[in-house]
Amino acid sequence: MDRLLRQAAGLGGAALGKLQHTRIPGVGQASTTEPADVAARRWRAVTVFRDDLAGPFPELEALGPDLEVRMQPAAGGRGTELYGRFHGTPDADRIGELRAALRRTKQLAEVGEVLRVDPATHGTRRPTPQGAALEGAAARAPREGVL
C-alpha cells in the first residue's frame, strides 16, 4: 500500500508538472514545451530599476566574448532592460552562468552589493537523500529558474 501510494504520488507530481509547466528545480531547466535548442538561443533578461544603467558589467564580461549584451529602456519608467545571449547553442551550464551573472549585475546596480546567505546558522544536518537533493537544488538556485 505504501509503495502504491508513493508511486501514485510520483505520477501525480509528473502529471502536474506537464499540465502546469511547472519545473521541478534541478530536474532540467529547459522549457516544457519548446525544443531545448530553441530555448537555449533565447535572450535572457533582467530589468534593472535605473534609467541611467551603463556598463561596464564585469559579471557579464567574465563570461567571455561569446556573449552578446544589449540594453534598452523598459516600458513605463521601469528602468533599463539588460539582455544577454550566447552565440550558437549554449548548454544548460552556460545558460545557468548567464542567469546568475544577470542577477548579480542587477543587484550591484540596484543595491550596490550581492546579497549573501551563506554561511547561514544552522543545526545538525541529517544525511538524508531528500536533504542532499535540496542542498543541491539550493546551491544551484542562483543559476536556475525561468530567466
Added chain:
Amino acid sequence: MKAAIWAGVDEVTVEDVPEPQLLNDHDVLLRIHKTVTCGSDLHLIGGYIPAMRSGDVLGHEFLGTVVEKGRAVQRVQVGDRVVVPSFVACGSCWYCSQELYSLCDNGNPDPGITEGLWGQSPGGCFGYSHAMGGYAGSHAEYMRVPYADVGCFVVPDGVSDTRALFASDSVTTGWTGAHLGGTQPGDVVAVWGAGAVGQMAARAAMLLGAEQVVVIDRLPERLAQVRTHIGAEAVDFSTTDVVAELRERTGGRGPDVCIEAVGMEAHSTGVQGAFDQVKQQLRLQTDRPSAVREAIRACRKGGSVFVLGVYAGMVDKFPLGALMNKGLTVRGAQQHGQRYVPEILAHMESGALTTEHLATHTMPLSQAAEGYRIFKAKEDGCVRTVFEPGS
C-alpha cells in the same frame, strides 16, 4: 548559542548552533528578546512545504535589539529596539518602489527554486525554507537581518515588547489583506480564520473604516477573543452554514471584502473534506482550499476576495465560474510589512490596536518543542506561543 531547529517532519528541537555573522554591508545582528510561532510554521514543520532542510532555524515573527551593524547601515543604530517584518526587501528595486515589499527582486538569493515552481520568484523570508532564501530564523539568541535600513523599525518607548512583537507578521499580514483587499469605509468584511492573522485582519479592516466585520472559525476560545478583544462578530463554521449565515447578516448581499486567513491545511467536513485530504496525500493537489472556495461563494457580486493563507502549489475544484460570473477580484500576497509597520506602530501607541491577548503562552526557547506542540494542537486555548531566548 541556542536555536530551535526543524529536525524533520513534526520534529522541532533546540540545539547549540554557531552565532550568525554580518555577511553584507547592509546587515545588522539582533539579540532576540521575543520570537513567536506562526501558522505558517505549521505548514513547514508538517512537511507541506518540501524545501526545509533538517537543521534549519525556524521563526519569522520577532523583536530584538541591534547589537552590531554593517558599514552601509545608516538609519538603524546599535542599541535600537526594533521590530522587523518577516520578508526581506531591498528597498531599491521596482517592486519595493511600489511598496510591494514581499515581491522584492533582490530579497531571495535562491530565486531558481520558486521561479521553476511559480514562473517568478517572490522575495525571501526568514526561517522559511530554502525556497524562500534559506535564511536562518528568529528562534535563536542572535539573528542576522539583511537590508536593515529597510526592514528594521524602532519601537516607540510607550509600546511594550509583547504588543510590538506582532507588528512583525500577524498584524502586518492582516493589514495587507484588509488594505489590498480594498476595504472602504462602510464595508462589510468577512474573515476566515481566527488565528492571530485572521484576528488582526479583522482589526485592520475596522481601523480602515469597515462598518461590520465577521470572523469565522470553530475554536470557541478564538471566537471569544474575536468578540472581546477585536470587537467583531464571530461565526462557528462547525455548527453553521457559513454562506447562509453571512447572507442573513448582510441583508442578502454578502460581504464586500472576504479575507481568507486559514491556509492550505483548512478543516472541512463531509465529502469535500475527505476529497481534499486524499488528493493532498496523493500529491494530486498540494493544498486544501476549502476556505477559499467558501469565500468565493459568499462574496457579494463585484466584491473582493483576498488570500492571505499560505498555499504552495495546486488546488482542485476551484470555483472559477463563480469568480468570473460574479465579477470578483481575487488577490493574494505574502505580507508587504515594510509598508504598514509605521502606521501599525502608531495605532499600537495610541491604544487603538492591542495584541497582547494573542500571546497566550510564553516560555523559554529551550521549550520550543512543547510550545509548538501546544500551538499545533490548539491546546489550552493557544493562539501564539512566545519564546524568550534570553530567559
